[in-house]
Amino acid sequence: MMQEHDHGLAARLYRKIRLIRRMEEVVAEIYPSDKIKSPVHLSIGQEAISVAFCDPLRRQDVVSMTYRGHAAFLAKGGSPKGMMAELYGKRDGVAHGIAGSMHLVDMENGILGASAVVGTSIPVAVGYAMAIKMRREDRVVVCFLGDGATEEGVFPESLNFAALHRLPILFVCENNGLAIHSPLANRWAQPDLCRRVEGYGVPAHRFEDMDTLVLRTWADERIGAIRSGQAEGPYFVECPTYRWLQHVGPTDDHDQGYRDDAVAADWRARDEVERLGGALPAEIRAEIDAEVEKIVADAVAFAEASPFPAPGELKVGAYA
Numbered sequence: 001m002m003q004e005h006d007h008g009l010a011a012r013l014y015r016k017i018r019l020i021r022r023m024e025e026v027v028a029e030i031y032p033s034d035k036i037k038s039p040v041h042l043s044i045g046q047e048a049i050s051v052a053f054c055d056p057l058r059r060q061d062v063v064s065m066t067y068r069g070h071a072a073f074l075a076k077g078g079s080p081k082g083m084m085a086e087l088y089g090k091r092d093g094v095a096h097g098i099a100g101s102m103h104l105v106d107m108e109n110g111i112l113g114a115s116a117v118v119g120t121s122i123p124v125a126v127g128y129a130m131a132i133k134m135r136r137e138d139r140v141v142v143c144f145l146g147d148g149a150t151e152e153g154v155f156p157e158s159l160n161f162a163a164l165h166r167l168p169i170l171f172v173c174e175n176n177g178l179a180i181h182s183p184l185a186n187r188w189a190q191p192d193l194c195r196r197v198e199g200y201g202v203p204a205h206r207f208e209d210m211d212t213l214v215l216r217t218w219a220d221e222r223i224g225a226i227r228s229g230q231a232e233g234p235y236f237v238e239c240p241t242y243r244w245l246q247h248v249g250p251t252d253d254h255d256q257g258y259r260d261d262a263v264a265a266d267w268r269a270r271d272e273v274e275r276l277g278g279a280l281p282a283e284i285r286a287e288i289d290a291e292v293e294k295i296v297a298d299a300v301a302f303a304e305a306s307p308f309p310a311p312g313e314l315k316v317g318a319y320a
């Protein structure tokens with residue numbers, strides 16, 4: 001039985017995870033209509049990591065993410081309306097409708113953005129952490145990356161630089177075991193990622209399970225330590241997770257033959273949306289679900305009503 005004061009935290013985490021899940025489910029429903037103009041890399045099944053690691057952050061803290069970034073965007077406080085309009089290619093999108101799902105950005109809420117090129121948001125996040133350090137601010141950067149991104153040369157370069165300059169950054173690897181259709185066993189000679197990371201002088205920790213509350217407690221302590229300077233320098237954390245749907249697009253892809261169906265079924269049975277929701281009293285859960293449905297419906301209506309950008313606006317924000 002949960003204590004009364006736990007409902008605050010559990011309800012907050014559930015509201016976030018439920019919002020992300022429902023936004024993406026609705027994106028998947030709308031997608032075949034061709035109203036959504038951008039490819040979508042859905043994070044369904046992986047949302048808990050973004051929720052847990054963004055919860056302890058302040059608005060002025062910064063996250064960078066990957067092209068699979070809807071969860072981090074929403075968890076950090078990005079606008080559901082701005083996100084949906086961006087996917088629709090509409091002018092009121094967070095990038096004026098000219099960038100799409102893979103490039104969500106919102107600096108007012110500390111969302112540094114993402115890139116379609118694997119690994120490229122990592123050095124940008126490190127650069128931001130360098131600026132924070134030089135300005136002696138007490139802000140923190142959380143850099144989300146996939147397991148595939150650790151295979152890019154820029155990953156060890158960034159680790160080395162962050163360790164050398166003792167930067168206030170937490171690298172969070174969302175290890176779903178897949179890079180498009182390639183499983184880890186076909187890609188890593190040394191499966192112990194944390195050991196590789198530690199070789200660069202960055203302390204690292206691996207979780208064995210994806211439990212939102214456990215991750216959130218750990219994140220709160222670690223981010224607090226980085227912020228206060230008590231744990232000066234970068235830290236790396238590896239979180240196991242599972243992508244339920246195809247690499248890009250709205251559907252399941254179990255017919256493609258690259259997945260182990262038993263592993264997939266096990267992850268689905270341990271769905272964090274259900275775990276968090278199930279721990280709340282039914283009436284609180286129902287209230288949150290209703291609120292979330294309204295937010296998602298409002299986001300869709302907003303995107304539908306927003307105009308397309310004019311051709312002359314194509315270069316808005318492209319050059320400074």
Ligand SMILES: Cc1ncc(C[n+]2csc(CCOP(=O)(O)OP(=O)(O)O)c2C)c(N)n1
Binds near residue numbers: 116179
């Ligand atoms: C530099 C670069 N190489 C290859 C690709 C093609 N590509 C797109 S996504 C992807 C897999 C990346 O996997 P991971 O980092 O684990 O992220 P996930 O898709 O699992 O979230 C690859 C190889 C790319 N976009 N950029």
